[in-house]
Amino acid sequence: MWARVWGFLYSKYFRFWLKWILRLLTGKCELQRLLGRAEAGARRTLSVEYSLESSKNKVLRDAVHVEEAQVEKCVRDVMKEKKIEQNDTRFKTNLHVSLLQISGYKKLYLNVENLRKVPYDSENEEHEEQLIELWNLLMPHENLKARISKQWCDIGFQGDDPKTDFRGMGLLGLVNLVYFSKHYTNEARQILSRSNHPKLGYSYAIVGINLTEMAYSLLRNGALKAHLYNVVPGLPQMEHFHQFYCYLVYEFDKFWFEEEPESIMHFNQYREKFHEKIKGLLLDHNVVLTLQDTKKP
Known part of the structure; x- marks a missing residue:
């Protein structure tokens, strides 16, 4: 007070x-x-x-x-x-x-x-191409047998058709997933593999979309200002938002395995704990949260 x-x-x-x-x-x-x-x-x-x-x-x-x-x-x-x-x-x-x-x-x-705000549209050829690109980037040695397929669960979607999982974040969720898989392909495949852990596994794509919501909310409430003002000496672009998302994906995977949750049923609890950790880091006026800086020796 x-x-x-x-x-x-x-x-x-x-x-x-x-x-x-x-x-x-x-x-x-x-x-x-x-x-x-x-x-x-x-x-x-x-x-x-x-x-x-x-x-x-x-x-x-x-x-x-x-x-x-x-x-x-x-x-x-x-x-x-x-x-x-x-x-x-x-x-x-x-x-x-x-x-x-x-x-x-x-x-x-x-x-x-x-x-x-752009909803995923299975009738839109560009949307469909991005979705197939995501599959090919993550599963290069396995062909997708059909557009509606149980195979989508292999990369962490909930059902036969991923379009239903993009409702909350729209096309932004897919664009983020594709960006990480395209620019950090080895890391994306490694994290996907880790997400299939028999005890500590989680749904890779669903968690990825959840982290899109986290990045979006941090941008919306102004929490990303310090990070972006330090990273970009001018106009921040969509590229910089995607890069921050990549940082979240990489760091969340590390966080999840360090915390060793009892089960995926506790996801919301650990997701909030991770969110608080990121918000704390963003309070530092010298903060820079990028995957490149994270991976430096």
């Missing part, structure tokens, strides 16, 4: 006076101080984002909602509003990068959300 009270008092009263005092002492506004000393990455961009959102100035508040095409103009408007010389190239460049990251995060979420 005291933390909430302090947060309210700080944002309502103390922050204004602290900024005023620092402006007198340094001769610089808050944005100049943030963009002048901090290194590129999440710590700087998150501070800039908070500063803009908290401002009483409408031009500054609106800056966090600017689209990519308007970033350059927005930078000029902010500099004019704060009476910062337009030839201050360091300020201009750093603010431009931070605004690109902020606008890019919002755009990435919309792109991911739009893909999630």
